[in-house]
Amino acid sequence: MATLIAPSNHSPQADAEALRKSFEGWGTDEKAIIVILGHRTVYQRQQIRRAYEEIYQEDLVKRLESEIKGDFEKTVYRWILEPADRDAVLANVAIKSGKNYNVIVEIATILSPEELFAVRRAYLHRYKHSLEEDVAAHTSGHIRQLLVGLVTSFRYVGEEINPKLAQTEAEILHDAVKEKKGSYEEAIRVLTTRSKTQLVATFNRYREIHRTSISKKLVDEESDDFQKALYTTIRAINDHIKYYEKVIRNAIKKVGTDEDAVTRVIVSRAEKDLKLISDVYYKRNSVNLEHAVAKETSGDYKKFLLTLLGKEE
Numbered sequence: 001m002a003t004l005i006a007p008s009n010h011s012p013q014a015d016a017e018a019l020r021k022s023f024e025g026w027g028t029d030e031k032a033i034i035v036i037l038g039h040r041t042v043y044q045r046q047q048i049r050r051a052y053e054e055i056y057q058e059d060l061v062k063r064l065e066s067e068i069k070g071d072f073e074k075t076v077y078r079w080i081l082e083p084a085d086r087d088a089v090l091a092n093v094a095i096k097s098g099k100n101y102n103v104i105v106e107i108a109t110i111l112s113p114e115e116l117f118a119v120r121r122a123y124l125h126r127y128k129h130s131l132e133e134d135v136a137a138h139t140s141g142h143i144r145q146l147l148v149g150l151v152t153s154f155r156y157v158g159e160e161i162n163p164k165l166a167q168t169e170a171e172i173l174h175d176a177v178k179e180k181k182g183s184y185e186e187a188i189r190v191l192t193t194r195s196k197t198q199l200v201a202t203f204n205r206y207r208e209i210h211r212t213s214i215s216k217k218l219v220d221e222e223s224d225d226f227q228k229a230l231y232t233t234i235r236a237i238n239d240h241i242k243y244y245e246k247v248i249r250n251a252i253k254k255v256g257t258d259e260d261a262v263t264r265v266i267v268s269r270a271e272k273d274l275k276l277i278s279d280v281y282y283k284r285n286s287v288n289l290e291h292a293v294a295k296e297t298s299g300d301y302k303k304f305l306l307t308l309l310g311k312e313e
Contacts, residue, residue: 001273001274001275001276002270002271002272002273002274002275003270003274003275003278003308003309003310004039004041004270004271004274004308004310005039005310006039006040006041006044007039010040010044012044012047012048012050012051013051013055015036015040015044015048015051016048016051016052016055016056016060017055018032018036019032019033019036019037019048019052019060020052020055020056023063023067028067028068030068030072030300030303031303033064033067033068033076034300034303034304034307035307036048037076037079037080038079038304038307038308039307041271042082042083042271045079045080046082048060049061049080060080061077061080061081064076064077064080065077068300070301071259071263071297071301072299072300072301072304074263075263075266075267075301075304075305076304078090078263078264078267079267079304079308082122083115083118083268084115084118084119084121084122085122085126086267086268087107087111087119087122087268088119088122088123088126088127088131089126090103090107090264091103091104091107091119091123091131092123092126092127092134095134095135095138096138098138101139101143101147101225101228101229101232102228102229102232102247103264104135104147104150104151105147105150105229105232105233105236106232106236106243107119107151108147108150108151108153109150109196109233109236109237109240110236110240110243112157113153113154113155113157116151116153116154117154119131120132120151131151132148132151132152135147135148135151136148141226142184142188142226143225143226143229145184145185145188146188146191146192146226146229146230146233147229149188149189149191149192149193150191150192150233153192153193155193155194155195155196156195156198157195157196158195158197159197160195160197160198161197161198161201162198162201163201163205165198165202166198166201166202166204166205167205167209169190169194169202170202170203170205170206170209170214171209172186172187172190173187173190173191173202173206173214174206174209174210174214177214177218177230177234178210178214178218184226187230190202191230191233191234191237196237199237199238200237200238203234203237203238214234215231215234215235215238218230218231218234219231241273241276241277241280242280244265244269244277245277245280245281245284247261247264247265248261248262248265248266248277248281248289249281249284249285251265252292252293252296257296257297259297259301262293262296262297262305263305265277266293266305266308266309267308270308270309274308274309275310277289278290278309289309290306290309290311293305293306293309294306
């Protein structure tokens with residue numbers, strides 16, 4: 001369930017002209033940018049980009065970058081890109097930072113096989129390297145095996161499960177992930193090749209056998225990047241709505257809000273399932289997500305996020 005509120009009848013040319021007008025005169029009219037772009041679907045936004053370039057022989061994205069600044073600019077930039085291109089940018093930033101492997105795991109596990117393939121194609125076009133090439137170049141050991149396996153996977157999408165396999169692989173994951181005495185390679189093989197439906201069956205079987213969730217107490221302060229990436233992989237595959245709720249809760253709760261994480265969740269899920277994430281957030285925290293976001297952000301950045309959440313200030 002999306003939170004984006006967009007008109008069914010819009011004129012790309014009129015929107016392009018209104019945006020151009022917002023750039024003219026003394027100072028940029030940020031409100032016009034929010035009203036237009038914050039209420040357009042991904043298809044409508046691409047129409048506006050094309051119309052703007054045809055009319056003014058200028059790239060709208062580059063013009064926006066020169067007109068607005070800070071978290072507001074970053075959010076508008078990520079919103080106006082096509083989803084595959086946006087995820088390619090997010091992946092590249094995560095790889096280059098060398099510390100946010102969660103973003104790579106999110107993209108590789110939550111997207112459909114076709115969507116992930118589109119991200120890999122967009123990444124190659126933008127950076128002249130493959131996604132897996134850059135992931136491999138910036139990692140080593142088990143985390144390299146896991147991340148390269150995830151970004152190159154093309155999983156079966158369907159409801160068929162193999163109960164016997166779920167039983168066997170629940171024990172493989174228990175030995176490797178919980179007891180840390182089995183083969184990490186085997187755990188990586190299971191997590192990077194099985195369908196999401198099969199993996200959820202395996203996680204459920206794990207719970208039945210061991211009376212606890214596989215992700216329970218999986219990481220602590222001493223956990224390394226590989227163990228954290230394993231944890232993220234399992235949580236994101238098992239229930240991506242609850243996963244995203246925790247990402248945004250931790251981002252807001254953090255001393256000094258993690259704006260990148262807040263922006264990433266809202267921008268990437270506003271046209272998909274942000275309403276469901278908001279509902280889970282409310283059940284978990286007894287606070288509306290839009291109120292929490294409004295409290296921790298400010299200015300045009302706050303107004304734009306609230307617009308994407310379907311809540312005008």
